[in-house]
Amino acid sequence: MENREALNQSSKTFWPMTVRRVSFDWEKTPLHWIPQSALASHAVNHFSFTLVRGEYFFCRIFNKTLPYIHDEKLKADVKTFIRQEAIHAQAHKESIELYLKRYGVDIEKQYEMSFKLFDRLLADQPLGIKLPKRFEREWLNLRVGLVATIEHYTCALGKYVIETARWEEKGANPEVSDLFTWHCAEEVEHRAVAFDLYQYLSQDNYAMRSGLMLIFVPIFTFIMVKGTVNLAATDQKIPKTQRSILRRGFWKEWRNASKQELIPSISWFVTTSRSFFAKDYHPFYEASTQMALDYIHRSPAVKAYEQRKAS
Numbered sequence: 001m002e003n004r005e006a007l008n009q010s011s012k013t014f015w016p017m018t019v020r021r022v023s024f025d026w027e028k029t030p031l032h033w034i035p036q037s038a039l040a041s042h043a044v045n046h047f048s049f050t051l052v053r054g055e056y057f058f059c060r061i062f063n064k065t066l067p068y069i070h071d072e073k074l075k076a077d078v079k080t081f082i083r084q085e086a087i088h089a090q091a092h093k094e095s096i097e098l099y100l101k102r103y104g105v106d107i108e109k110q111y112e113m114s115f116k117l118f119d120r121l122l123a124d125q126p127l128g129i130k131l132p133k134r135f136e137r138e139w140l141n142l143r144v145g146l147v148a149t150i151e152h153y154t155c156a157l158g159k160y161v162i163e164t165a166r167w168e169e170k171g172a173n174p175e176v177s178d179l180f181t182w183h184c185a186e187e188v189e190h191r192a193v194a195f196d197l198y199q200y201l202s203q204d205n206y207a208m209r210s211g212l213m214l215i216f217v218p219i220f221t222f223i224m225v226k227g228t229v230n231l232a233a234t235d236q237k238i239p240k241t242q243r244s245i246l247r248r249g250f251w252k253e254w255r256n257a258s259k260q261e262l263i264p265s266i267s268w269f270v271t272t273s274r275s276f277f278a279k280d281y282h283p284f285y286e287a288s289t290q291m292a293l294d295y296i297h298r299s300p301a302v303k304a305y306e307q308r309k310a311s
């Protein structure tokens, strides 16, 4: 750790986190913004829909935990986390909806899967069922654990996008690349917050977090694959064999795209969970804050935001 004293604190984020009100213009963005693979473009585009519903869910859940946090530093981290995630969700929502509407995509339909998960199943009243009062706190803590589990993946995806995919260097559309890479960098920047909160509220219940990861991995992998195919199915320019998970063409193209390091491989979604099962796991060790800041400092959207702020 960069600061050993921080090991004993509730908050392990001992670097400053910043809220950046960036904006993006996808007015001229092509549908296949990753030129090497239309399917990879759909895979990343679809992820926006999951992020919008998912990150608003994170904000709702974390807002509910504030009265239970009696550590000022952790509380401040959680508040910054909420503001960052709200801006992420809003940035994706504004960009993806207008952009895909131009290509005739039924936006509501693309939200269906993540809406059912985050707004119905994981609601205060799951699937409309009112929980007994005594379970409300446990249900909240469990959902915080789930957010910590998901944030393990957003950090890993952040690392993948910044270090491995490097879309812009491969000729991808700069606006879309910047939105995702800026977002990914902030995921790395705030990677410790959800886990620190989970440890604080649930005393790092190892069985609970392992169980959550075991449930999450197949669901997340399914959402990534099914969401991609749902969006690809709206695109007449993509070969028919790539528009169904039952066709070999879809899996072949996914493999082809992941070999070019445009999107992670299917096995990546499984193996990335491994480190989370270590008893002494902490997200601090999963990525480098400096790597994230290096991108943030050169992001065109962040530079534009800083100029607006200064003027």
Ligand SMILES: [Fe+2]
Pocket: 055, 084, 085, 088, 089, 183, 187
């Ligand atoms: Fe985010």
Ligand SMILES: [Fe+2]
Pocket: 085, 151, 154, 186, 187, 190
């Ligand atoms: Fe996040």
